[in-house]
Amino acid sequence: MFSYVIKRILATIPVIVIVAAFVFLMLRLSPGDPASVIAGDYATAEDIVRIREALGLNEPILVQFTKWVGSLMQGDLGISIFTNLPVTTLIGQRIEPTLMLTLTTIIFTVLVAVPLGTLAAWKAGSWIDRGVMLFSVAGFSVPVFVLGYILIYVVAIKLQWLPVQGYRSMFEHGLWPFLRHIIMPTLTLSVIFIALIARMTRASVMEVLQEDYVRTARAKGQSEVKVLLRHALRNAAVPIVTVIGIGIALLIGGVVVTESVYNIPGLGRLVLDAVLARDYPIIQGLILFFSFIYILINLIIDLSYTLFDPRIRY
Amino acid sequence: MLSWTKRRFLTAAAVAIPLALGSFGTIGQAAAEKVLRVIPHADLKNLDPIWTTAYISRNHGYLIYDTLFAMDENFKPQPQMVDSWTTSDDGLTWTFKLRDGLKWHDGPDVTAEDCIASLQRWGKRDGMGQALFGVVDSLTASDAKTIVMKLKQPYGLVLESIGKISSNVPFMMPKRMAETDPFKQVEEHIGSGPFMFSKKDWVPGSKVVYLKNPTYVPRSEPTSAAAGGKIAKVDRVEWTYFPDQTTAMNALISGEVDYFEAPANDLMPILSANADITVEINDPLGNIGFARFNHLLPPFDNAKVRRAALMAMKQEDYLAGAVGDKQFWKTCYSVFPCDTPLDNNVGSDIMKTGDIDKAKAALGDSGYDGTPVVIMQPTDVPILSAFSLITAEKLRKIGMKVDVQAMDWSTLTSRRAKRDPVADGGWNMFHTWWIGADVIDPMAIAFSGNPAKGWFGWPTDAELEKARTAFAVATTVEEKKVLGKKVQERLWAIGASGHLGQFFTPVAYRKNVKGLIKSPVQFFWNMSVD
Numbered sequence: 001m002f003s004y005v006i007k008r009i010l011a012t013i014p015v016i017v018i019v020a021a022f023v024f025l026m027l028r029l030s031p032g033d034p035a036s037v038i039a040g041d042y043a044t045a046e047d048i049v050r051i052r053e054a055l056g057l058n059e060p061i062l063v064q065f066t067k068w069v070g071s072l073m074q075g076d077l078g079i080s081i082f083t084n085l086p087v088t089t090l091i092g093q094r095i096e097p098t099l100m101l102t103l104t105t106i107i108f109t110v111l112v113a114v115p116l117g118t119l120a121a122w123k124a125g126s127w128i129d130r131g132v133m134l135f136s137v138a139g140f141s142v143p144v145f146v147l148g149y150i151l152i153y154v155v156a157i158k159l160q161w162l163p164v165q166g167y168r169s170m171f172e173h174g175l176w177p178f179l180r181h182i183i184m185p186t187l188t189l190s191v192i193f194i195a196l197i198a199r200m201t202r203a204s205v206m207e208v209l210q211e212d213y214v215r216t217a218r219a220k221g222q223s224e225v226k227v228l229l230r231h232a233l234r235n236a237a238v239p240i241v242t243v244i245g246i247g248i249a250l251l252i253g254g255v256v257v258t259e260s261v262y263n264i265p266g267l268g269r270l271v272l273d274a275v276l277a278r279d280y281p282i283i284q285g286l287i288l289f290f291s292f293i294y295i296l297i298n299l300i301i302d303l304s305y306t307l308f309d310p311r312i313r314y
Numbered sequence: 315m316l317s318w319t320k321r322r323f324l325t326a327a328a329v330a331i332p333l334a335l336g337s338f339g340t341i342g343q344a345a346a347e348k349v350l351r352v353i354p355h356a357d358l359k360n361l362d363p364i365w366t367t368a369y370i371s372r373n374h375g376y377l378i379y380d381t382l383f384a385m386d387e388n389f390k391p392q393p394q395m396v397d398s399w400t401t402s403d404d405g406l407t408w409t410f411k412l413r414d415g416l417k418w419h420d421g422p423d424v425t426a427e428d429c430i431a432s433l434q435r436w437g438k439r440d441g442m443g444q445a446l447f448g449v450v451d452s453l454t455a456s457d458a459k460t461i462v463m464k465l466k467q468p469y470g471l472v473l474e475s476i477g478k479i480s481s482n483v484p485f486m487m488p489k490r491m492a493e494t495d496p497f498k499q500v501e502e503h504i505g506s507g508p509f510m511f512s513k514k515d516w517v518p519g520s521k522v523v524y525l526k527n528p529t530y531v532p533r534s535e536p537t538s539a540a541a542g543g544k545i546a547k548v549d550r551v552e553w554t555y556f557p558d559q560t561t562a563m564n565a566l567i568s569g570e571v572d573y574f575e576a577p578a579n580d581l582m583p584i585l586s587a588n589a590d591i592t593v594e595i596n597d598p599l600g601n602i603g604f605a606r607f608n609h610l611l612p613p614f615d616n617a618k619v620r621r622a623a624l625m626a627m628k629q630e631d632y633l634a635g636a637v638g639d640k641q642f643w644k645t646c647y648s649v650f651p652c653d654t655p656l657d658n659n660v661g662s663d664i665m666k667t668g669d670i671d672k673a674k675a676a677l678g679d680s681g682y683d684g685t686p687v688v689i690m691q692p693t694d695v696p697i698l699s700a701f702s703l704i705t706a707e708k709l710r711k712i713g714m715k716v717d718v719q720a721m722d723w724s725t726l727t728s729r730r731a732k733r734d735p736v737a738d739g740g741w742n743m744f745h746t747w748w749i750g751a752d753v754i755d756p757m758a759i760a761f762s763g764n765p766a767k768g769w770f771g772w773p774t775d776a777e778l779e780k781a782r783t784a785f786a787v788a789t790t791v792e793e794k795k796v797l798g799k800k801v802q803e804r805l806w807a808i809g810a811s812g813h814l815g816q817f818f819t820p821v822a823y824r825k826n827v828k829g830l831i832k833s834p835v836q837f838f839w840n841m842s843v844d
Contacts, residue, residue: 031721033728038360040367041746042481042759044769045731047439047497051365054497082359083518084499093517152564164564165556260558263565265520269557273519276694277359278724 001306004314005299012295019291020284024068027280028061034081034278055081068284077288078281080274087285090270097167098266100178101258102251104186109193110244116194117201117240118233122224124206132198139195148188148261155184165263185262189255193247200243204236211235237308245301253290348548350827350843353562355576355819355836357555358522361511362499364439367481369749373836376540377524377551378419379485379505382410382429382461383477384540387832389654389754391477392541394533395424395486395506405468405789406451412459415531418488419510426455431492433476433484438496440482441759445786446475470789471757479540479835480751508532508546508839522553524838537840539833547829547842566591566822572843574822575836578696579638585822592825595642595818599651599750599834603632603697603814604760605705606771608742610733613687613714618680620809621664625676626708628668629815636700636817643817649761649802651750652816655791656798661806665813674712686715688736690744692723701745701814730770744770750816751834755794756785756801760811763804771811778804 035052036043052058056067071078077087120132156164162180170178208214209232217231218224256268267286274282305312356370363375384394393399397413416424430453437443437450451464463472476484491500503511508530515523532543554571556562559578566574567588577585577593586593605627607614614620633643646652647662687709691702706716721729726744734740753760762768763778781804785797805811821830826844831837 031728032724033731036727036731037724038366039727040481041727042367042748042752042769044441044759044767045733046767048728048731050497054495080518084360084501085518090518094519149560152561156568157564160568164568164570165561166554166570261561263554263556263558263561265517269519272557273357273359276722276724 001303001314005303008299008302012292015295016288016291020069020072020288021065023284023287024065025061027278027283028064032278033057034280037277038082068281072288077285080282081279082277087281090282091267091285091289094265094267094270096169097264098252098255098259098268100167100170100182101185101189101255101264101266102248104182105189105193105251106244106248108186109190109197109247112190113194113197114201114233114240117198118205118228120198120202121205121209121232122228124202129202132202136195136199139191142191144188144192144257145261147191148184148258151184151188152261167262167264167266181262181264185258185264188261189251189258193251197240197243197247201236201240204239205232208232208236234308238305241304241308242301245297245304249294249297252293347550348843349550349552350548350573350838350841351552351554351571352838353556353566353571353574354522354553357519357557358553359518360499361503363485364436364482364496365499369481369835372481372483374511374522375483375485375505376507376835376837377509378503378507378511379487380416380507380544381477381484381486381540382433383473385477385479385751386538386541388538389479391473392535392538394477394541395429406465408463408465408472409456410461410463412461413531413533416506417529418506419504419527419529420488422488423458424486424506425458425489426461427458428489428492429461429486430455431489432486435487435492435494435496436482436484440478440484442471442475442478442757443482443484445757446472468787468789470785470787470794474755477540479833480749506530508544509551520555522555524551524553525549532839537831539831540835540837544837544839546839551838563822566824569824572824572827573841576819577822579642579819581822582639582642582820590825591822592827593820593822594830596821596830596832596836597750597818597834598832599654599754600643600816600818601747601749602646602651602753602816603629603636603701604746604748605701605812605814606744606746606769607809607811608740608771609773609810610765611735611740611742613682613685614742616680616682617808619677619682622673622676622680622682622712623705623709623714624664624806624809624812625673626668626670626712627665627705627812627814628708629665629813631668631708632701632704632814633817635704636697642820643815646816647813649805649813650754650798654750654754656755656795658795658799658802660799661803662813664806664809668708670708670711673708677712677714682714684715686717686736687742688740689716689718690726690729690741691718691720692726692744693720694722697747697817698723698745705743705745705812733772745814747817749834756782756798761801761805763808763810773808773810775804775808775810778808778810 035048035057039047039051079086080090116132120129123129152164155162162184166181168177168181214227214231217227256272259266259268271286354370358370358374360366360371363371380395382395383391386392395412395416396410399410401408418424437447449465449467449469451466454462456462488504491502494500508527509524510527512523512525526546526549532545535542537543562574563581565571582593585591607620609615629645637643647659647666648657650656689702689706692698702718706718709716729741730744732739748760752758759769763773763775765772765774781797781800785794788794788797828842829840831840
């Protein structure tokens, strides 16, 4: 397995290189110009040209690319054009809220969705099954921001149980302030993932429940709980784990709406702000970072298959 | 006697509960400290108010830097860092003496050399600064506290320039910072103003923190706009940027923030109905809607076509359509903001009726050949997006072919700098707004008639430039008023731009906030929280 991991890690290098080149070119060829945003609404065209020169944006794209790759090789993602801060510092400032929100969402989702999906499969066709499916459809259909606003209005404004917005670090402010700020975003974000994973779990478990070995287990007199947990769920785990893994990757890069609705200073908002301002180094740095996370998560998912299915060997 | 298990549980609880609840020390400290929690109008992306003209950087500048002169509520420059000043009889030598007690945030005294370097850097970026330095013969320090400015010719806007209220404001910085290339950002953020920037607390895109400057010595005069005593009445000013207006409103309602600088007009009914919140217009000049033609490209290279388009524009339609509630806008047919010293009505009849038939006839006489008009529509700025669609509709009604091209504001700001033909990425028209303070007199770049150095759209009119130059050297109020009218007459005569009326963005704050300063710029000194 060790040699497989090494091979997979080495295989990521060309992927990263292609992503880097593609992102760099896409940004340079897309409309918009950081110099005009920096100069502000009341600057002249002459000012914009001078700022472009000072930022090195007038240099040929190949020269800019070579410089960027050179810095990248030394682990330097560059300096934000606007804030003048290193991209690594900006990612460092924003990574904790996003990671914690991802973690709480995935934990809550798994705790709710897997039992719900298993139950629905076990009681297929019953009112429980229909209830779970109804929730899934609703979960997919309600936009995240609508759910967020409803929760804020009811829980934060009317009941005044939780704060409207913001993020408090568990390490700086303690557990309770952290929980108070993360509960509503977690609930908001979990709904769609609960819907997705519950459906996936239901389908996988239902399929496994039709297998001969499940009938054999039942014939041997095993309890339904054992049949479900030991035989059905474990064998249905591979597609469920894949979806959970993809969910984590999506959450890390795609929680911009939730972060905006709850004013959480995470990576999603950093990407959006950078795109609107055309802050090239941040966009490039973040896309590379997200690519790396995707690759890493995929590797972990692939490796985790061996835990659930002994037939899989690397 | 407690069992071992119980004891262990209680010990663990004694350690864990305070940890879970957060640091008591921090809570106690926070209670003693007066904090003004603000939702600013934008995210503070860069910290150098000379490098950028962004208003949020200007507001940041006012917190940490100070100015030699500052505009009062009657738009008259008053001394701020300057204690006394004299002008020679021929008007060519100006001597400014700095007041006592001025210190940089890192300790040293403010010197004349620092101020000279700061003025020189500003003079390379700002339009009024460039005009001033065009007549400056020398700028020297006769001693540590005295600045001597010698002019080549008398100039009527010396104090108005160095006391300019809006971007770029001539903020004073230590010499080592002011020697930075004006087209590059300063690396440090040391000023001599009433608050200090806390770099360690800065999270771009989210939070900015300013701490009270304990060594700041305010002037003794009462606060008046940017002038007078700048008294820091809170220990900390915290800006938290909210990308979502609804969440910002909810945070104000729930008391998590104290002050909301620029709530969207559609939130006003909810905010106004809340007994704990005050909604008021704090900026007496508001914003001026602006429709800009590209004078270099057909069909708007023809003044007759531009004037025909202006005839179709009716301010009420724009303001009601884009801003909405009548209490937040008013028509204003002066190119300078209404109720300011140069407010006048010369030549502005062209925009008063919005008469489509008359405009159609004028277009027919103009020689318009059916060239399509490309209007850039910034869909991420709702007011400007609406302005674009209203203009498109009006131009179509008078018989013009219109191509509205949707884009984001960043794309628009880069594309509008292009002088190329439309086929090569050029444009014919876009909309924006100016804050009233930025177009208060003919020196505003918006009114330039010099295409080489002027603003996007590049009007060309020698007479206009002559009147602007004469305004700059005029020394009496009467002269300035006459020249202001002359500039306005030329602007309407050449159909330089459409002026779409004045609209206001109110502020909203909780009842515990006191001491707001009425001004076109948001200041945070004098404000307190109970």
